[in-house]
Each structure stands twice: as structure tokens, then as C-alpha cells.
Amino acid sequence: MTSLANKLQQLDGSGYGGYKRIAGTHRLNDNLELSVDRVQSDPFAPPSLVQARVPLAATGIDPGLLEGVGAVAVSDYLTRRVHEAIRAHAPGGGKGSGALSIDTPGQQVLERTSVVFTQQAPQVVVRLEAALPAQGRRIRGRAARTLLTEALPQVIDRALLNTDHAALETAVVLMRDQTRLRKLLVEHDLVGFIADGAVLPRAAGNSDLPADQAVPFASPASLQRSFTLDSGVEVTGMALPRGVSLIIGGGYHGKSTVLRALERGVYNHIGGDGREFAVTVDDAVALRAEDGRSVADVDISTFIGDLPGGSDTSRFSTTNASGSTSQAAGLVESLEAGATTLLIDEDTSATNFMIRDDRMRQLVPGDKEPITPLLDRIRALWEDQGVSTVLVAGGSGAFIDVADRVLLLDHYRVSDVSEDARDLAEPIATQEAFPAPQHRVLQGLEPKDSGKHRGGKKSWQAKGLQSLRHSSGTIDLSAVQQLVDPSQTNSIAAILKELEQRTGTNQTLDELVTELFQQINADGVETISPHRGHPGRLARPRPQEVFAAINRNRSLRVHR
Incomplete structure (x- = not known):
């Protein structure tokens, strides 16, 4: 029995504060060291924080997999393995008093602190939470001994010491390929890429899991392009150039689904997600109206002119923005944050920020309307600042006049209708220069x-x-x-x-x-x-x- 096991058994029945005596480092076996970093103050406080350390050599993981973005992929894979092992081996399956838990990833692969790797004396460090068991406010020492000296080693053994190395390598290769593809977008003046065969629809509006029996994505021939990735895999799909891209189609035909995929394409995804090779430049920003938000000293004068009351829109501040002023501020703030691509859905935008039709322009003279719509600024935004826009529109054809390309969604299938759209387009007036963002x-x-x-x-x-x-x-x-x-x-x-x-x-x-x-x-x-x-x-x-x-x-x- 380890010294930690002895100590926990001796604490059985003591007041809960006695758990503070286990803070520190404990050797559980030849390959596992446990560090209890923070002990919860009572049974109802957030769980205690512990770290499990295992020599990298004991895991059999090739150190070469940890180079570059590979370390993020390995961390993500092992985190998911630990989560699965907790559900299989630990008391409570990761929930409630007397349970282990770990930060659990979703469909995206993110750099996180759940599993990290040390350089000196190479180790894998797993960060967990342990809800130390209690009966009322008394220590359940025997249950804690089981949790920390039996269940935790079983979890680490299954997740790290008996991992599926082929699956781990596959995850690393996928991460490197996705990262490379995103870099290729910049090299080839693209804002996004969606591979043929990608599954874009999600299982439900509140789920990020792929839908069953979804129509696989197929690229239009005019935008189809192939790239060879670091692994040697060749991916073919729709390559979306920089500039102004308009996505149109009937309701429920997949317009917003494509835009959502591009929004999430700033992140890498796990295998089986369906969007593994639906990628977007990493600084793309989704923009929407946001009534009631605050704004602090933002120059929205490019879009909003003389407001009633004489507010200075070159230094606009408010605690209760309207739909149009919030979206104008959001756009300017996105430029200040370094965005080179904006993703906009007509359904979540303020109509008066987006367009003004000819009849409204005739009824309301320009000197009586303080709003210059995005329609009148979007070309200058691209031509003067190099900022691309991908815009979904279902109710207005006004943006056809200013788009470089127009894509039609029909039952989740994409067609390039840019030539037909040009036949319908009307000449546009020269747009006033779009200013660079001012940094606050x-x-x-x-x-x-x-x-x-x-x-x-x-x-x-x-x-x-x-x-x-x-x-x-x-x-x-x-x-x-x-x-x-x-x-x-x-x-x-x-x-x-x-x-x-x-x-x-x-x-x-x-x-x-x-x-x-x-x-x-x-x-x-x-x-x-x-x-x-x-x-x-x-x-x-x-x-x-x-x-x-x-x-x-x-x-x-x-x-x-």
C-alpha cells in the first residue's frame, strides 16, 4: 500500500478539512506520480485539482509526433482517451462526489491544458479534477483511497500505457494536413475550401455532431481545385477565392449550413466530424447584428453619418446599440482585430445596415438617411482594405451587383451561377474609399x-x-x-x-x-x-x- 493510500485510510471519518494533508506529490507506482495541487475546501466546493505524471518513454509514444502542431493533436487524442477511461473505470463515471473528471473536447481540436508534455525528463502530464468523497462533512477515506490509488492508475494505464498508436498517428497526420491546407489558402489567395464528400449539416440545431444521411458536399466545376497535403493525400473540393462571394438559394436548402461550416473552419476537427477538410483562413470573423450591446469609441462614420441629436459617429459610444450601429461597430472592430474575411448571414443582420432599395432611396433622400448600407461599401472594403466577404442572402438580389461570384444552393448542392448573375447585375456607382481601422x-x-x-x-x-x-x-x-x-x-x-x-x-x-x-x-x-x-x-x-x-x-x- 502506498503512503497516500495509508494516509487516506487514516483520514477516514475525519473532518473534511483533513484532506488538505494529502496536498503534495505521491509516487503511486513505477510509472505514475500524482501531484495534488489544490484541495477543495468542502464537499460542495469545486473539485480538487490533481496532475498525473508518466514518463513519455513508458507510453511508447514516438517523440517525433510531438513536433509542431503534432503536440496539440497528441494532447487532444490522449485527453479523449482519458475521458473514455474515466467513464469505463472510475467511480461515478466522471460525475458527482468521489469522481474523476477531465476537460472534455468537442468536435474541434484545440490547444488546451488537459494533457501537456515536459521537455526535461520527458513526461506526459495529465490534469484532472477529483471530487474527494464525503459523508456529510466527513472524509470517506476508503473511497478516496480507491479513487486516487486504484481507479486513477487504471485510467492512466488504459489511456496512456495501452493507447492505440495507429489511431494516435492518424490523428496527428490529420491535424498536420488540416493545418497545411489552411496555410495553402493564404498562399493561393483563397478564403476557404470545402472538400468533396464533406458532411456539413449537423445532427440538430443544438448539436455539433454530423447529421446522419446528409447530402455530401460536391464542388462546382468552376471552383474545383486539388491540393496535395503533407501526408501525400490529395484533397479536391471547392476553393473560394478572396473578394466578395454571394451564397443564394431557397429557404432550408443549405445556405446557412455552408456559412456555418466556414465559420467553424477556422478550427481543425477530429476524424469523423465530416468537416475535416472544410477550412477557412484563421482570422475570418462571423458578423451579425447585436441589439443592446455596448460600444466604446468606435469610428462607424463609414456606415453611420449624422445621427439625430448630433452624436459623433467617428467616436461612437453607447451602452445600447441598435441593430445597425451594433453591426457597423462589429465590422470595424473586426478589422481592428485583424480580420481579413467577414462571414455574414442576411438572416442575422440588420436590414437597414445591409441594403436600401431604389424606391426607399427615392422616398427618403440621402441627406435624410444617416445609414450608408454595406451594399454601398462592400466593394471598397475589398478593393481598399483587402477584406473579403462571404455573404448569405435569400430575400434580396441587391448584392448580385457587387459580387465577384454567386453560388446557388439547391437541396444542399452547389452551383456556380455567376454568369447568369452578371446578366442580371446593374452597374454600381464608384464607392468612396474605405478607411483603415483606427487602433484604440x-x-x-x-x-x-x-x-x-x-x-x-x-x-x-x-x-x-x-x-x-x-x-x-x-x-x-x-x-x-x-x-x-x-x-x-x-x-x-x-x-x-x-x-x-x-x-x-x-x-x-x-x-x-x-x-x-x-x-x-x-x-x-x-x-x-x-x-x-x-x-x-x-x-x-x-x-x-x-x-x-x-x-x-x-x-x-x-x-x-
């Missing part, structure tokens, strides 16, 4: 009179996928469509804590976020955690979602 300097993330929580443990906390709380309120991220994992939101909370410490440096938002991502690139996502040892559940967000969270903070203070 961060002054603070909380009100001027709020300092007592600055840097404190509770100053920023993620509450699920779509919400962040801080000392001055809540940030609603429900309209940030490309945020896919609650652990990304945890990471954004940690990044905002770090940004609080860097206010007053007279740096722009872009400079501050770039610095933090350089740190993440160099040392891993766990470097943003304020905790030593087990960093908590963190997954890498994109800079664009960090910007989105900052911009939706009602206490944001910036200047230019």
Missing part, C-alpha cells in the same frame, strides 16, 4: 472608481461558454458565434486579468493582445493561468474572440 489605446477594463477587485481572483470569471463576470457586471458573449468551448472562455477571463495589469502602458488593444498571444505561442496557453501547478481548464481562443469580449465589456475605457 486601452485605458482600463473597469470603471475609473473601481480598483478594489483589480487583479483579484474574482475580478474576471467565466460562467459557461457565453458569459464572463467581473466586479462591475457581466459580458454577454452569446453573439460571438465562433467561440466553441467553455475552456476558451476560461482563457479569455485569464487574459482579461492579465490585460488589467497592463493598462496605463499607452499600448493599443492590438499591441496588448498580440503580446499575450506571442507569450502563448512561445510557452503554451497555461502561461496565462494565475495558478501554480494545475492551471485549471483552459483552451486556446483566437485573438478575434478576445477582442470580441473586450469590446462587449460595458466598462471598457479606451482613447485614440
